[in-house]
Amino acid sequence: MSREQKAVERARKAFFTGRSKSLEYRISQLKNLQRFMQERQKEIAEALKKDLKRSEFGTSLYETLGVESEINLALKKLKEWAAPRPVNKSLMTISDQVYIQPEPLGVVLIIGAWNYPWAVTVGPLVGAIAAGNAAVIKPSEVSAHTSKVMEEFLPLYLDKELYPVVTGGVKETQELLKQRFDHIFYTGNGMVGKIIMEAAAKHLTPTTLELGGKSPCYIDKDCDLTIACRRIAWGKYSNCGQTCIAPDYILCDPSIQDRVIEEIKKNIKEFYTENPQKCPDYGRIINQRHFKRLMSLMEGSSIAVSGEHNEAECYIAPTVLRDVKPDAKVMQEEIFGPLLPIVTVNSVDEAIKFINQRDKPLALYIFSSDKKVTLT
Numbered sequence: 234m235s236r237e238q239k240a241v242e243r244a245r246k247a248f249f250t251g252r253s254k255s256l257e258y259r260i261s262q263l264k265n266l267q268r269f270m271q272e273r274q275k276e277i278a279e280a281l282k283k284d285l286k287r288s289e290f291g292t293s294l295y296e297t298l299g300v301e302s303e304i305n306l307a308l309k310k311l312k313e314w315a316a317p318r319p320v321n322k323s324l325m326t327i328s329d330q331v332y333i334q335p336e337p338l339g340v341v342l343i344i345g346a347w348n349y350p351w352a353v354t355v356g357p358l359v360g361a362i363a364a365g366n367a368a369v370i371k372p373s374e375v376s377a378h379t380s381k382v383m384e385e386f387l388p389l390y391l392d393k394e395l396y397p398v399v400t401g402g403v404k405e406t407q408e409l410l411k412q413r414f415d416h417i418f419y420t421g422n423g424m425v426g427k428i429i430m431e432a433a434a435k436h437l438t439p440t441t442l443e444l445g446g447k448s449p450c451y452i453d454k455d456c457d458l459t460i461a462c463r464r465i466a467w468g469k470y471s472n473c474g475q476t477c478i479a480p481d482y483i484l485c486d487p488s489i490q491d492r493v494i495e496e497i498k499k500n501i502k503e504f505y506t507e508n509p510q511k512c513p514d515y516g517r518i519i520n521q522r523h524f525k526r527l528m529s530l531m532e533g534s535s536i537a538v539s540g541e542h543n544e545a546e547c548y549i550a551p552t553v554l555r556d557v558k559p560d561a562k563v564m565q566e567e568i569f570g571p572l573l574p575i576v577t578v579n580s581v582d583e584a585i586k587f588i589n590q591r592d593k594p595l596a597l598y599i600f601s602s603d604k605k606v607t608l609t
């Protein structure tokens with residue numbers, strides 16, 4: 234029997250003891266997780282620094298504060314969430330006592346991604362514990378230092394049988410996917426999302442798929458460019474653009490392209506100094522494979538801001554590309570890095586057509602002073 238199969242079987246056996254169902258037990262495990270997040274702050278921050286050059290402030294802001302507030306919410310609301318809910322009687326149930334009783338699903342699988350590894354792996358775990366489930370936790374092998382911290386320290390705080398951490402790469406994840414789960418929560422790219430759904434379908438397991446995609450921005454001629462560009466620069470270059478809903482590309486009128494570039498440049502300097510490579514708040518590309526992918530996406534584009542890079546450090550500076558053609562390489566896939574292409578369009582109608590014809594946006598950012606401008 235494989236290590237993965239053993240972990241799932243142990244979790245199921247532990248689930249059948251019924252202990253994860255008691256509210257007291259769920260609360261005690263959530264409190265242990267809370268204690269883990271507080272006591273292991275140093276290990277969490279050090280691992281994220283090694284994986285993504287995440288600053289300590291960034292670790293709190295983007296990862297631990299979010300997970301901690303999920304735990305606090307669950308602790309506060311658990312009794313209410315788990316309580317039976319009243320239901321209106323119908324002719325069929327007129328002589329019955331009727332109510333909806335929330336019940337745990339069973340053994341769930343959580344497969345995390347590497348870009349915000351705590352938020353997307355331990356975040357869903359909070360919900361799984363609160364709902365009384367057993368959960369097999371599979372952190373991303375790509376953020377290897379973080380994965381090691383989860384593997385080493387989580388079992389010191391949580392019930393090891395109910396909430397095992399299974400590390401490894403594609404082979405190990407595929408071995409896990411052969412097992413039967415009662416729910417799968419996956420975060421990552423859409424190609425692998427299809428593999429997850431196919432494996433889940435074999436057991437009719439419901440899935441939650443948190444995927445990626447393109448997130449276009451449209452800047453109208455008459456909007457407040459200073460505000461628009463500041464917001465885009467923040468969203469684009471936080472975590473080096475490696476955020477699911479980071480602005481992917483900008484559409485704007487040719488007459489404002491130069492001003493947009495200047496405003497974004499000003500913000501890059503304010504956020505990350507003249508030299509982002511030395512700035513503690515600017516991260517790194519997760520690995521050489523993604524570094525090379527991003528360098529190749531930039532090929533043939535006209536660079537308006539920076540484009541500097543250093544392969545040994547997996548460093549790519551906050552970059553803006555101008556007059557990008559719709560068929561350029563950089564427009565064909567989710568960028569997931571600090572490259573910001575600008576494509577010019579002559580009207581809002583052209584922008585709408587552009588987006589609708591090619592992308593099913595994950596997020597859509599519209600900057601316009603005209604409240605009637607929507608792209609839906």
Ligand SMILES: NC(=O)c1ccc[n+]([C@@H]2O[C@H](COP(=O)([O-])OP(=O)(O)OC[C@H]3O[C@@H](n4cnc5c(N)ncnc54)[C@H](O)[C@@H]3O)[C@@H](O)[C@H]2O)c1
Nearest residue numbers: 345346347372373375402403406421422425443444445477
């Ligand atoms: N919607 C959201 O909330 C959200 C959040 C974060 C990231 N994302 C998206 O995730 C993507 C980035 O993550 P990623 O996919 O590079 O992460 P990744 O490479 O870490 O993969 C995610 C998980 O899938 C597993 N995996 C990889 N290949 C597999 C295969 N062939 N078979 C089975 N399992 C496999 C990995 O082991 C890992 O645990 C981006 O597209 C981003 O937009 C979405």
Ligand SMILES: CCCCCCC=O
Nearest residue numbers: 295349352476477478
């Ligand atoms: C603040 C938490 C960010 C999670 C983003 C998920 C997408 O990448």
